[in-house]
Amino acid sequence: MTIEALGLEHFYGRDKVLNGVDVTIDAGSFTAIIGESGSGKTTLLSILSTLLQPSAGIVKYDGKIVSELGNIDRFRRHNIGFVFQFHYLISYLTLRENIALGAMEESRIETLLHSLGISKLSHRYSDEVSGGERQRAAIARALVNAPSVVFADEPTGSLDSKNALGVYELFRGFSCAGTGFVVASHDKKIADYADIIIEMEDGVVKDITK
């Protein structure tokens, strides 16, 4: 799957946070969007992931314009996964139930639990496991429907450096297996793992490194 963004602009009130962004992201790649706070990386990620409508410009998935897709919820469920800075696991559900929450079929859950190293914790609640284990469960939830691409916003922001590197390695591994990852982060260590680095500054793409 190829994601194309053409002429993206976005305003929050009168503040222009994206100013003509054009990017193309290939399926199966690990793409990092980096930049300082306020550079527009999170807004770009939100628009690319279909959660946010741009003020101007279009986003295409395999040539289809997102704003013209009939059922965006259904499209998102079939094609996109999300990992947030805070795990946002539902506290009254076990890790397994959290992963199963949006699953169209449950056959992948055991495999994911195993490959993410949390199969023994699957019946625990989020407040009974460590921060790194929570984020692994959140990654499993993002991958449960075998999406083409997973978007992650500061996924290591609440983790220590050891766990952060572990998350990047997981992303690297899953992207090698065919799932695309687009990760917004201010952590420069991500550059060691990403295939493509999009550097944002003041709402524009400053540089793209492959």
Added chain:
Amino acid sequence: MITPLKALRKNRFKTSLIFLSMSVSIAAIFLISAISGGVVSMYSAMLKTDGDIIVTQKGIADTFFSDINRSLNDSILQIEGVKVSSAMILGAAPVDPLPIVGIYGVSENRFKSYPLKEGRYPKVGEVMLGSKIYETLKHPREVIISKKEFQVSGVFKSRIGFEDGGVVMNLSDGGELFHKSASIVLVSLEDLGQSDEIIGKINTLDAQIEAKTTESFIEQYNQFKIIQTSSDVIGAMAFLMGILGIVSMMSMVVSDRKAEFGIMRSIGLSSTAIILKLLGETLIIAIVAYVVALGVSFGVLELIEHADKFQGYINGEITSALMIQVFVISVVMALVGTFLPALYASRIDPVSLIQRGDV
């Protein structure tokens, strides 16, 4: 089913508040409907005892104000097709020390409608007491009704609370007490199919009277309409209060669980799925609240029925039809009260999970 139960348990404080709000509203609807239904049902049952046709003063709003000549009873008995006819005086008077008690002056042929528990039927100057008032007055040998003393000849047991908490006397004594000949005549027929014909004949006996089938009299009886309307209005207010309670509590629940619904939206769960999830949760609370309210209502009605203060006049009646009706009302209350907060939850913008982190 497990997920809604877990969600309810996790939010147990607010779940409890919603449950309480619903239980109180449902119990209020049950009680007001049961009590008003009980009053109507008791009075109807009393009139229907050996009464296919009721004869009252023409154009009267209440049987208590009706005044007809008791000699009509003899004339009615002569009409072909009439099985039994009995005159009654319906009144209320203080029975020392009770401030107000139902008094029934009846012709002798109606005494058999009051199954004796002890003693005998009253002669002139005597009364028989319903078992409830007999207990309340601590087994008296005589009673003072409107400053006049009567000997107690016997005690009867009636399933109709107005009678069981009342006093029955001879028609002549009732006439002296209330200064009237009779209030109503109740007519029992050989064949109900003849009712129209017999009503016609009775109406020709006196221009000042009005005969109706007891069914039609009850349907048109103003007192019943007033009781029913009051009950409906209070029930509707309880219903609205229940909805408002659910809306306000569910709005807080949704606010507390914004992240949860934002996550659901981000992973592609449809708005409908989120709305159904919340409706399902409230429906579970509604069903439990309904069961509890039903139990509480039975308990309260039992207490009221046996409370001396009410003299057995309030016999709430929770029928199967009322149970079904209130169950439907409870479900509607839950669904209507939850819909708006659920709609709001289904529209929570998942971007806020990323950009603000404040959900």
